Amino acid sequence: xxxxxxxxxxxxxxxxxxxxxxxxxxxxxxxxxxxxxxxxxxxxxxxxxxxxxxxxxxxxxxxxxxxxxxxxxxxxxxxxxxxxxxxxxxxxxxxxxxxxxxxxxxxxxxxxxxxxxxxxxxxxxxxxxxxxxxxxxxxxxxxxxxxxxxxxxxxxxxxxxxxxxxxxxxxxxxxxxxxxxxxxxxxxxxxxxxxxxxxxxxxxxxxxxxxxxxxxxxxxxxxxxxxxxxxxxxxxxxxxxxxxxxxxxxxxxxxxxxxxxxxxxxxxxxxxxxxxxxxxxxxxxxxxxxxxxxxxxxxxxxxxxxxxxxxxxxxxxxxxxxxxxxxxxxxxxxxxxxxxxxxxxxxxxxxxxxxxxxxxxxxxxxxxxxxxx
Amino acid sequence: xxxxxxxxxxxxxxxxxxxxxxxxxxxxxxxxxxxxxxxxxxxxxxxxxxxxxxxxxxxxxxxxxxxxxxxxxxxxxxxxxxxxxxxxxxxxxxxxxxxxxxxxxxxxxxxxxxxxxxxxxxxxxxxxxxxxxxxxxxxxxxxxxxxxxxxxxxxxxxxxxxxxxxxxxxxxxxxxxxxxxxxxxxxxxxxxxxxxxxxxxxxxxxxxxxxxxxxxxxxxxxxxxxxxxxxxxxxxxxxxxxxxxxxxxxxxxxxxxxxxxxxxxxxxxxxxxxxxxxxxxxxxxxxxxxxxxxxxxxxxxxxxxxxxxxxxxxxxxxxxxxxxxxxxxxxxxxxxxxxxxxxxxxxxxxxxxxxxxxxxxxx
Numbered sequence: 001x002x003x004x005x006x007x008x009x010x011x012x013x014x015x016x017x018x019x020x021x022x023x024x025x026x027x028x029x030x031x032x033x034x035x036x037x038x039x040x041x042x043x044x045x046x047x048x049x050x051x052x053x054x055x056x057x058x059x060x061x062x063x064x065x066x067x068x069x070x071x072x073x074x075x076x077x078x079x080x081x082x083x084x085x086x087x088x089x090x091x092x093x094x095x096x097x098x099x100x101x102x103x104x105x106x107x108x109x110x111x112x113x114x115x116x117x118x119x120x121x122x123x124x125x126x127x128x129x130x131x132x133x134x135x136x137x138x139x140x141x142x143x144x145x146x147x148x149x150x151x152x153x154x155x156x157x158x159x160x161x162x163x164x165x166x167x168x169x170x171x172x173x174x175x176x177x178x179x180x181x182x183x184x185x186x187x188x189x190x191x192x193x194x195x196x197x198x199x200x201x202x203x204x205x206x207x208x209x210x211x212x213x214x215x216x217x218x219x220x221x222x223x224x225x226x227x228x229x230x231x232x233x234x235x236x237x238x239x240x241x242x243x244x245x246x247x248x249x250x251x252x253x254x255x256x257x258x259x260x261x262x263x264x265x266x267x268x269x270x271x272x273x274x275x276x277x278x279x280x281x282x283x284x285x286x287x288x289x290x291x292x293x294x295x296x297x298x299x300x301x302x303x304x305x306x307x308x309x310x311x312x313x314x315x316x317x318x319x320x321x322x323x324x325x326x327x328x329x330x331x332x333x334x335x336x337x338x339x340x341x342x343x344x345x346x347x348x349x350x351x352x353x354x355x356x357x358x359x360x361x362x363x364x365x366x367x368x369x370x371x372x373x
Numbered sequence: 374x375x376x377x378x379x380x381x382x383x384x385x386x387x388x389x390x391x392x393x394x395x396x397x398x399x400x401x402x403x404x405x406x407x408x409x410x411x412x413x414x415x416x417x418x419x420x421x422x423x424x425x426x427x428x429x430x431x432x433x434x435x436x437x438x439x440x441x442x443x444x445x446x447x448x449x450x451x452x453x454x455x456x457x458x459x460x461x462x463x464x465x466x467x468x469x470x471x472x473x474x475x476x477x478x479x480x481x482x483x484x485x486x487x488x489x490x491x492x493x494x495x496x497x498x499x500x501x502x503x504x505x506x507x508x509x510x511x512x513x514x515x516x517x518x519x520x521x522x523x524x525x526x527x528x529x530x531x532x533x534x535x536x537x538x539x540x541x542x543x544x545x546x547x548x549x550x551x552x553x554x555x556x557x558x559x560x561x562x563x564x565x566x567x568x569x570x571x572x573x574x575x576x577x578x579x580x581x582x583x584x585x586x587x588x589x590x591x592x593x594x595x596x597x598x599x600x601x602x603x604x605x606x607x608x609x610x611x612x613x614x615x616x617x618x619x620x621x622x623x624x625x626x627x628x629x630x631x632x633x634x635x636x637x638x639x640x641x642x643x644x645x646x647x648x649x650x651x652x653x654x655x656x657x658x659x660x661x662x663x664x665x666x667x668x669x670x671x672x673x674x675x676x677x678x679x680x681x682x683x684x685x686x687x688x689x690x691x692x693x694x695x696x697x698x699x700x701x702x703x704x705x706x707x708x709x710x711x712x713x714x715x716x717x718x719x720x721x722x723x724x725x726x727x728x729x730x731x732x733x734x735x736x
Contacts, residue, residue, distance in 0.1 A: 017532045025615040039703055128615045130606060130700025136436035202607060203699050355702040358616050
């Protein structure tokens, strides 16, 4: 009798495992409570907040120049792009026109950031699939971008280079040459990524048709960035609402309509090519001039609400500022792309295998500090 | 002491004879076993450690980095230092783990790999025991290791470990078939299961050249299934670092973890040895009929070097696989075995039998 009861109980029980907060494939301190039936994922419940630092609240007691240093710490792989959102919001509120030189440099830096971020994504995606060599190939090339950053900016990861009104300091004299060298080098290296991972039969089998999401679902989940464009959702803010120099350069918005993990993969690989194209068009034409407008040491935004969105490496990054005319914002809200992308994880990975859950997580490319803020 | 680097038969017989002359047969047997045990233990440790070193160097080479290079010249003593560290580590016991099984599991894994070495012919006359069913023995022994993995996963009382163990169970039991059938292909060709005979039959050409296309197919299948059986990438689902943290050995620490680790490398060595022996002629130098001078020149290289060289090449191929390919998913892994490798293999055995029956000889 007791034996029978126990067996029944086992069948009813869900086999739940905790993926994270310490787990190699959650890319940080994300905790996924996964309900399994054998190898098949029945339910995924993300638990956020392990790296919540209250950045939005902290911003309410910081001046606009100081906020820059906190937006770095959200999505640390697209630090400069997050900074740009705050800078443009402040500049537009004050109706300050930044010099052309600043726009050129910002756009080039943004695209370098995007390449570096996608490189790191490629590393970790390869590693999620079990191809450990990818990790070192990607990091080797990312190092070159970080060296360029270090020379001009001083930092390598947390950059804080932009400031309302321009840049913190001018670019290094070597900057142009090094960027050109890098583009030349990376144009030769990027096909190697395809040879190592994209063309691999195992990789394609693992990713094609896995983690499908339709365009309508992608829109309702607020999918943006490469993940949204993998489902055919045209959401590239560089095209839709151009800022910086994006309206003047020629590049394609990469769109794939399959909506599976492989499509999201290919979007990012193609975006690296597009980013290189953008940089090549700008790097020779950086105009001379001041690298910053003279701003007041304490910026007071006129009363009102301001919203600025930019195309981050993982999707739409938005900054909403409500000002009451003080030197601090009354309220600052950040729209982080990873948070919306993560919300679809359960839909994407339902009835797939555990290995697919890891692959899908890799293809969404989430950065945990950006989710938790 | 009749020591000949080209033929160890007289040397091993001399040891045997002098032991039996000096004491009673019972004690002579005990002595012989002990000597073989000690020699193999030392061999096991050295090969295991240096395979780890080799893997780290090769993976470093593939991944554009240097690999271990601090302890000793070229980091040569790094793995020994690692072993000492692992010996000194605390063995962590888990609450609610099945203590007995938890402790036995690493030993089962390491003993099965240890048993397999006994039957491998390292050079002419240099093997511990020459079964007339050598191939069968190797198969039987190497498939026992899965029990250790299953026990480790079950007894750890860890959910990741259990998934890892179940995966490895499904995987090894499936791929055992392919390993067996691809060896059967060669057994059909050779007409014997005795390893020394199999090597001797390859005097005028290795089986991979002599066996027409079926031998080549069998070799490919054997390497694929062999990698799967040793739980190495791209078939490392049982460990699957990015999914299951460390799979069945998540909860093991210190020297018990080292046992699993060493056993994995020794299993790789054994699979490579079997492949070298059965397909590439073991210690037999490269011979082609009709090229007398070439054959004579090849004979100058000692058999032991041939054996180590061939094994090393196969091990390198296996490492190359691991560091290049992403991991398969469990359903794809089982599909590969049951839908592709097994039917091909069955057809292959049939083809080989047909060729042997017709007496078609390449040379």
